[in-house]
Amino acid sequence: MIPYYDELNDEEKDAVTKVIRTLLRQTFILERKYDKKSGRLTYNKEFRTVDLHQEFLREYFKISGITLRENLHLGVFYIEGETVIGEKxxxxxxxxxxxxxxxxxxxxxxxxxxxxxxxxxxxxxxxxxxxxxxxxxxxxxxxxxxxxxxxxxxxxxxxxxxxxxxxxxxxxxxxxxxxxxxxxxxxxxxxxxxxxxxxxxxxxxxxxxxxxxxxxxx
Known part of the structure; x- marks a missing residue:
């Protein structure tokens, strides 16, 4: 799956790298998040990135024993697995x-x-x-x-x-x-x-x- 990543342009590579870090840091990526400036829920670009590249991301996380899951009804992507370090x-x-x-x-x-x-x-x-x-x-x-x-x-x-x-x-x-x-x-x-x-x-x-x-x- 690395050739897939190599074929992306620089902007796409940066976006994919960013969502990997986000998922490892906070577990979840929401489709819509609250924007304080507008006072309403707005579309989350990171959700779109995961959706576009989810096949690659699934294979990437799979190497580490982590599963990328999605719940379309709730509008959320998240990771889980025994190798995910639990926080107290x-x-x-x-x-x-x-x-x-x-x-x-x-x-x-x-x-x-x-x-x-x-x-x-x-x-x-x-x-x-x-x-x-x-x-x-x-x-x-x-x-x-x-x-x-x-x-x-x-x-x-x-x-x-x-x-x-x-x-x-x-x-x-x-x-x-x-x-x-x-x-x-x-x-x-x-x-x-x-x-x-x-x-x-x-x-x-x-x-x-x-x-x-x-x-x-x-």
């Missing part, structure tokens, strides 16, 4: 991820034709409280760090600046959350978290995400 994330990030999946499913059940869902930090914390996952709120620094990590992996897009983070801070939940967790997984994990009293400590320590969650590369 904080317990707060894990809880946020679980709640975001629940909120996504609830909003989509309202017969919405849009694969993107809007929420707020206040709604997330309200849902966390409903499941008794935390006794007290973590620090603003921990919240910002967790939100930044979930943004990196295309799970959410903060619509307001994180420096002014508060309960009214708006976020878009991207459909990637549907690839990371299934509905049955999420409810079982939340029940497990509630029983373990994971809310007792929210320090800087990190813990591995449960095995049912797709591994995320560093």
């Amino acid at each position: 994330i904080s317990r707060l990030s894990t809880i946020y991820l679980l709640i975001l999946k629940l909120l996504y499913d609830e909003h989509m059940a309202e017969a919405s034709s849009n694969t993107s869902v809007y929420t707020s930090l206040g709604e997330i914390h309200e849902k966390i409280n409903d499941f008794h996952l935390m006794n007290t709120l973590p620090s603003i620094t921990e919240m910002r760090r967790s939100i930044a990590l979930l943004k990196r992996y295309q799970i959410i897009e903060p619509l307001d600046v994180l420096e002014e983070l508060n309960e009214e801070t708006r976020m878009m939940i991207y459909p990637c959350v549907n690839v990371v967790l299934l509905g049955d997984d999420i409810r079982r994990l939340i029940e497990s978290f509630s029983k373990e009293g994971i809310d007792s400590e929210f320090s800087e320590d990190e813990s591995a995400v449960f095995g049912t969650i797709e591994d995320m590369p560093e």
